[in-house]
Amino acid sequence: MGIRPLTREEVRGLDARAALELGLPTLVLMENAGRGAAAWLRDQGVGPSTRVLILCGSGNNGGDGGVVARHLDACGVAVRVVWFAQAGQLRGDAAVQYDVLSRSGIEQTYWESGDLDDAERLDLMIAESDWVVDALLGTGLTRPVEGRLHVAITAINRSGKPILALDLPSGLDADTGQALGVAVRARATATFVGPKLGFSAPGASDFTGAVFVVEIGVPRCLLEPFQAKT
Numbered sequence: 001m002g003i004r005p006l007t008r009e010e011v012r013g014l015d016a017r018a019a020l021e022l023g024l025p026t027l028v029l030m031e032n033a034g035r036g037a038a039a040w041l042r043d044q045g046v047g048p049s050t051r052v053l054i055l056c057g058s059g060n061n062g063g064d065g066g067v068v069a070r071h072l073d074a075c076g077v078a079v080r081v082v083w084f085a086q087a088g089q090l091r092g093d094a095a096v097q098y099d100v101l102s103r104s105g106i107e108q109t110y111w112e113s114g115d116l117d118d119a120e121r122l123d124l125m126i127a128e129s130d131w132v133v134d135a136l137l138g139t140g141l142t143r144p145v146e147g148r149l150h151v152a153i154t155a156i157n158r159s160g161k162p163i164l165a166l167d168l169p170s171g172l173d174a175d176t177g178q179a180l181g182v183a184v185r186a187r188a189t190a191t192f193v194g195p196k197l198g199f200s201a202p203g204a205s206d207f208t209g210a211v212f213v214v215e216i217g218v219p220r221c222l223l224e225p226f227q228a229k230t
């Protein structure tokens with residue numbers, strides 16, 4: 001079912017209704033999101049000889065990144081996960097993903113707010129990777145990007161490495177398609193449920209790259225009002 005461009009509120013409402021009204025656990029939506037993004041990377045030839053660096057934020061976009069890490073690891077890809085969060089700060093679905101990765105022996109680390117001067121360490125991790133997955137910010141973006149996320153986004157944009165953005169290029173406003181402070185310039189964007197309204201704004205494609213929609217299991221009864229007019 002083709003879905004028309006969605007606003008930030010619409011897509012966040014769909015996730016919430018699927019969980020609250022239909023009893024579809026958000027972890028299921030997250031798993032479908034991350035699995036679909038990982039499958040696209042494998043279609044690009046990402047495999048056992050590929051090194052993938054996954055940068056995760058403190059929310060559910062970060063949780064999606066944790067799912068991507070697990071699925072890529074399962075097919076032999078060398079993954080490294082960096083969480084831009086304070087140790088122990090993760091909550092809900094993101095915390096679940098962190099814990100699963102931790103118990104699975106998948107390499108992950110925190111980059112905490114005091115680590116601003118570790119930009120060189122981040123540059124080195126980026127240089128040692130073939131792909132970067134942007135799981136820093138999605139529809140939870142509420143203010144211009146600054147601080148360590150600004151440092152990280154600038155670093156990956158400068159690196160020339162191919163970037164896959166999850167749901168939205170971090171820093172891009174879902175409704176206006178404007179970069180708030182700074183935004184990831186992605187090779188491609190795996191966006192969940194449906195395209196975002198801002199993707200059609202002039203200049204937005206400089207940040208999204210090629211956009212593909214990942215269907216995450218939201219039941220048709222919720223999607224029908226958003227069906228694209230053929």
Ligand SMILES: NC(=O)C1=CN([C@@H]2O[C@H](COP(=O)(O)OP(=O)(O)OC[C@H]3O[C@@H](n4cnc5c(N)ncnc54)[C@H](O)[C@@H]3O)[C@@H](O)[C@H]2O)[C@H](O)CC1
Nearest residue numbers: 015026029033059060061138139140141142143144145167
């Ligand atoms: N909701 C669902 O069931 C699903 C959501 N999916 C993914 O979740 C994100 C939205 O997640 P959310 O936790 O609401 O927010 P983010 O992860 O995008 O942001 C994290 C966190 O960051 C803080 N924040 C906001 N602006 C800034 C900023 N400028 N600098 C630093 N930090 C900022 C704010 O506190 C946010 O809470 C959605 O995009 C999907 O990727 C699943 O994919 C499907 C199920």
Ligand SMILES: [K+]
Nearest residue numbers: 134137168170
């Ligand atoms: K993102």
